[in-house]
Each structure stands twice: as structure tokens, then as C-alpha cells.
Amino acid sequence: MSSNPVARRRPTHRKGRPTLTRESVGRAALDFLDHHGPAELTMRSLAADLGVSPRALYNYVEDRRDLLTVAAELFESEWRPPELDSGHWRESLRSYCRALRAHYRSHPGMTTLALTENITTARHPTMLRNVDTLIGFFEAVGLSLRDAYRACMETIRLVAGFVELQDIVYDRPPAHVNPADLAQLPPPWLRPKDPKDAGGYGEPEGSEPVGDLPHLARLGELEPDSPDTLFAFSLDILVEGIAARAA
Amino acid sequence: MSSNPVARRRPTHRKGRPTLTRESVGRAALDFLDHHGPAELTMRSLAADLGVSPRALYNYVEDRRDLLTVAAELFESEWRPPELDSGHWRESLRSYCRALRAHYRSHPGMTTLALTENITTARHPTMLRNVDTLIGFFEAVGLSLRDAYRACMETIRLVAGFVELQDIVYDRPPAHVNPADLAQLPPPWLRPKDPKDAGGYGEPEGSEPVGDLPHLARLGELEPDSPDTLFAFSLDILVEGIAARAA
DNA sequence: ACCTGAACACCGTTCAAGT
DNA sequence: ACCTGAACACCGTTCAAGT
Numbered sequence: 001m002s003s004n005p006v007a008r009r010r011p012t013h014r015k016g017r018p019t020l021t022r023e024s025v026g027r028a029a030l031d032f033l034d035h036h037g038p039a040e041l042t043m044r045s046l047a048a049d050l051g052v053s054p055r056a057l058y059n060y061v062e063d064r065r066d067l068l069t070v071a072a073e074l075f076e077s078e079w080r081p082p083e084l085d086s087g088h089w090r091e092s093l094r095s096y097c098r099a100l101r102a103h104y105r106s107h108p109g110m111t112t113l114a115l116t117e118n119i120t121t122a123r124h125p126t127m128l129r130n131v132d133t134l135i136g137f138f139e140a141v142g143l144s145l146r147d148a149y150r151a152c153m154e155t156i157r158l159v160a161g162f163v164e165l166q167d168i169v170y171d172r173p174p175a176h177v178n179p180a181d182l183a184q185l186p187p188p189w190l191r192p193k194d195p196k197d198a199g200g201y202g203e204p205e206g207s208e209p210v211g212d213l214p215h216l217a218r219l220g221e222l223e224p225d226s227p228d229t230l231f232a233f234s235l236d237i238l239v240e241g242i243a244a245r246a247a
Numbered sequence: 248m249s250s251n252p253v254a255r256r257r258p259t260h261r262k263g264r265p266t267l268t269r270e271s272v273g274r275a276a277l278d279f280l281d282h283h284g285p286a287e288l289t290m291r292s293l294a295a296d297l298g299v300s301p302r303a304l305y306n307y308v309e310d311r312r313d314l315l316t317v318a319a320e321l322f323e324s325e326w327r328p329p330e331l332d333s334g335h336w337r338e339s340l341r342s343y344c345r346a347l348r349a350h351y352r353s354h355p356g357m358t359t360l361a362l363t364e365n366i367t368t369a370r371h372p373t374m375l376r377n378v379d380t381l382i383g384f385f386e387a388v389g390l391s392l393r394d395a396y397r398a399c400m401e402t403i404r405l406v407a408g409f410v411e412l413q414d415i416v417y418d419r420p421p422a423h424v425n426p427a428d429l430a431q432l433p434p435p436w437l438r439p440k441d442p443k444d445a446g447g448y449g450e451p452e453g454s455e456p457v458g459d460l461p462h463l464a465r466l467g468e469l470e471p472d473s474p475d476t477l478f479a480f481s482l483d484i485l486v487e488g489i490a491a492r493a494a
Numbered sequence: 495a496c497c498t499g500a501a502c503a504c505c506g507t508t509c510a511a512g513t
Numbered sequence: 514a515c516c517t518g519a520a521c522a523c524c525g526t527t528c529a530a531g532t
Binding site: 038039112115116118120121122123125128129131132135136139145146147148149150151153154157158160161162164165166169174176177185186188189190191192193212213214215216218219222225230233234236237238239240241242243244245 | 359363365379392395408437460472488
Binding site: 301 | 504505506507508509
């Protein structure tokens with residue numbers, strides 16, 4: 001040991017700012033998503049955030065894909081799931097899914113980015129452990145190993161799909177959708193387009209085009225669901241579906 | 248009527264190729280996805296495909312977002328769902344979902360594009376009619392109107408989520424994943440990274456890292472699921488979950 | 495060893511000009 | 514009326530050069 005040369009530490013600062021690392025760059029990318037949309041996350045904007053030139057990032061990550069992979073790994077490692085108790089498995093699974101949903105929503109766009117960049121290489125040990133635990137939970141509930149694996153994948157996909165396809169529209173309404181429209185049934189994307197912007201669906205006096213869509217029309221009389229209520233329904237379906245399988 | 252000037256038709260051809268229209272441009276975008284990935288669909292590549300300059304597209308669509316909206320509308324209008332029979336509702340719902348899955352897969356990337364571009368404005372009348380019919384089906388099965396709406400959304404989200412998060416990796420394996428790895432359990436994204444590329448998970452002789460993940464390790468002994476089998480499991484969960492709700 | 499600045503090949507979009 | 518070509522402000526990435 002003493003024959004080794006004195007360990008030369010890499011400097012911790014440079015020009016007054018902490019030295020970059022592979023992890024700190026990935027961390028910055030993940031945090032960036034808390035303030036901006038995924039489309040705004042570019043090598044240049046991230047470099048500007050960090051106060052360096054875009055070229056500097058390439059000393060720590062291979063390319064943009066690699067950067068997003070590091071961010072995805074940090075994202076995975078960040079989550080500490082609640083305890084799972086197969087004794088009260090229904091409520092336990094619900095809590096688990098609610099926590100998982102909150103985690104996905106906490107860094108909005110991370111899943112979308114992973115999707116568009118086809119990132120399947122972020123396999124953080126913490127995530128593998130979480131998945132392993134969840135599979136064990138489903139076995140304890142009464143599923144075969146194979147079904148437990150399937151149920152685990154189904155659970156994750158349900159939560160991720162809900163956040164990406166449902167929550168994202170409510171949490172960050174796109175420029176072209178009126179937030180007030182989200183608080184009504186049916187949601188904007190199930191309302192007929194008003195022809196030529198002349199009085200359409202929302203008109204108080206009954207108008208023609210609705211006649212063809214009787215069930216959608218009747219939805220207008222209902223109080224709208226909050227995203228949380230809708231998610232609770234999804235969980236009901238999942239839980240009872242698994243219960244039927246375990247029986 | 249006869250006082251109207253003679254209707255001047257717009258020319259149907261120009262320079263030997265059919266004149267572009269808003270619809271034909273959107274159609275070309277949708278068809279483009281059958282041959283290329285969504286990331287390759289650019290204004291320039293599409294224009295090259297059509298044999299025009301990129302600028303020409305802007306005579307028919309406002310911008311890239313608008314182009315993708317037209318493509319999404321065509322995508323929605325293209326689907327003719329199978330008949331729904333509430334008399335044999337379980338098998339009927341299964342067939343419906345299988346057909347819907349096939350539709351999503353037929354133009355891979357369309358949903359991903361709609362997601363990244365936040366397109367919620369594609370509301371083709373055909374799609375609204377299909378949704379309306381599905382809600383009516385769930386009411387006939389025994390759900391309240393509110394639950395029927397929720398079940399309809401849940402069904403669509405389940406199928407879309409399955410295609411985007413599961414099928415896409417099998418149908419178009421990204422460059423960095425070995426297709427042979429997809430035919431094994433656990434899937435690549437649940438296998439521990441081999442440390443420094445030295446013998447890792449796949450090793451015949453038992454190695455350390457697996458000891459910590461007992462359930463994932465036992466998965467290796469199982470024959471892998473085909474995507475179709477995995478989808479059938481998802482449908483089982485959905486159908487029995489809805490059955491419990493309808494009771 | 496780590497950074498910057500300039501450059502390259504792309505992208506969406508717009509302008510001025512052609513026919 | 515509809516198109517092209519050149520241009521602008523972006524993007525990811527690379528090269529040569531600085532300290």
C-alpha cells in the first residue's frame with residue numbers, strides 16, 4: 001500500500017463551482033424536469049444551467065441518451081416504496097401504487113423521455129430490489145411465481161400509464177387546452193369539435209351534434225372525477241382482478 | 248345558383264404528382280411510421296418522401312404539431328371496432344381489446360408522438376362514436392354511467408399503455424438490446440448489470456449478485472411469456488376487475 | 495485533465511422571390 | 514395559387530486549441 005503513489009484526488013472545485021461528475025450531471029438533468037418540460041431538456045440548456053459549455057458535458061456522459069440513462073437510474077434509485085404486508089394485501093397494494101404514482105409525478109416527463117429514447121438500460125440495484133420484493137408480495141398473496149411476475153409488471157405499467165396518459169394533462173395542461181375544460185365531463189378530448197367555432201357542445205340550449213352520442217352527452221350531467229378518484233377506480237379494477245386470479 | 252361563377256376546381260396534379268392536401272400530407276405522415284421510427288419523422292424527411300420542398304408542407308398544415316394532429320385524426324378514424332355483445336361480455340371485451348391493440352401496433356409510434364407533442368385535439372367523429380359505444384356496452388354490463396365512463400378510459404389506457412411500454416420493445420428492439428435477450432426471463436431491463444462486463448447474471452455457475460434477488464432469480468427457470476400471453480393476463484385482470492365492480 | 499470556441503450536419507420555420 | 518431556395522435560430526456532436 002505504502003508503495004502506491006500518493007493518491008491524487010481529482011479537484012472538487014473549478015472556477016468556483018463544484019467539479020462535474022457523471023452523477024451530478026445526471027442529477028441536474030433529473031432536477032431540470034421539475035422546472036421545465038422534457039422537450040426543453042437539451043444538452044445546451046442543461047449546460048447553461050450548470051454554467052459550462054455544452055462540450056463539457058461530454059466529458060462525463062457519452063451522449064444525450066447516456067445522460068438520460070443516468071437520470072433514469074437516479075430516478076429509480078430515489079424511490080423507497082412503503083412496506084408491503086400480504087396480511088392486508090389489498091390496502092397494502094393500494095398504498096404501494098399511490099406512492100409509486102407520486103414518485104412518477106414528482107419528476108414529470110422522465111418516463112416520457114425514457115419512452116422516446118428507448119431507454120431500457122437503467123437498471124439501478126434499488127429498482128431491481130423493489131421489483132423483487134413486489135414479486136414476492138404477490139406470491140405471498142397466493143399467485144404462482146409466473147403470475148406474480150405478470151402482476152408486478154401489470155402494476156407498474158398501470159401506474160406509469162396512468163401518470164403518462166392521464167396525470168400529465170392535468171399537472172401540466174398543454175398550451176392549447178383550457179384548464180377550466182378539464183373540470184368538466186366529458187374531458188376536452190371527448191368533446192366534439194365545434195364546427196367552425198360556432199356554438200357547439202357546451203351550448204345551454206340542446207343542439208344537434210350531441211344526439212348521436214347519447215352516453216357521452218349524459219356524462220355532462222355528472223360531477224367530474226378528480227384524477228385521484230379516477231386512479232382509485234383503476235386500483236379497484238387491479239386489486240379485484242388480482243383477487244380473482246389468486247382465488 | 249346559376250348566378251354563381253363557374254366553380255373553379257383546384258388542380259388535381261402538379262408537375263406529374265398529385266396535388267397535396269391537408270389530408271394527404273397527414274396520411275403520408277401516418278404511413279411514414281410504418282417504415283420508420285417516430286424520431287425520423289421530420290418536416291424535411293416527409294417532404295423528401297413526397298418529392299416537395301419542406302416549405303410546401305406549410306401550405307397545408309400550420310406546423311409540425313398540426314401535421315401530427317391530422318395524422319392522429321386519421322389514425323383514430325381508421326379503426327372499426329368489432330361488435331360488442333353484452334350477452335357474452337367477457338369474451339366480447341377481450342376481442343375488442345385485442346383488436347384495439349392490433350390497431351395501435353399497426354402504426355407504431357403514433358401514440359408516442361401524440362404523447363410527446365401533447366396532442367389532445369385529435370377528436371375524430373369516428374373515435375367519439377367508438378368511445379360512446381364502449382360506454383354504452385359497460386352500462387349494459389351492469390356498471391353505472393360514471394363507472395362505465397371510467398371503465399372505458401381504463402380499457403383504452405390499458406391497451407395503449409401495453410403497446411407503448413411493452414409491445415414497442417419487442418416489435419422494434421432498440422439498437423442496444425439483443426433480441427435474443429427478449430426471449431428469456433427476466434427481461435433485459437430486470438437483469439442486474441454485469442459488473443465491468445465480467446460474468447454476471449447469465450452465468451451457469453451460481454454467482455453472488457443474484458443471491459439478493461431470490462424471486463427474480465427463480466424467474467430464470469420459467470419459460471418466457473410471449474407478449475400475447477402477457478396481454479392475455481392483463482385482460483384477465485381487467486375483465487375480472489370489472490366483473491367484481493358490476494356485481 | 496478539463497475546459498472553451500468554432501464548426502458541422504441536422505432540425506422547424508420564415509422570408510423573398512419565382513412560375 | 515403554389516412552389517423553390519436561401520436564410521435564421523435552434524439542436525446534438527466533434528474538432529482543434531487553450532490553460
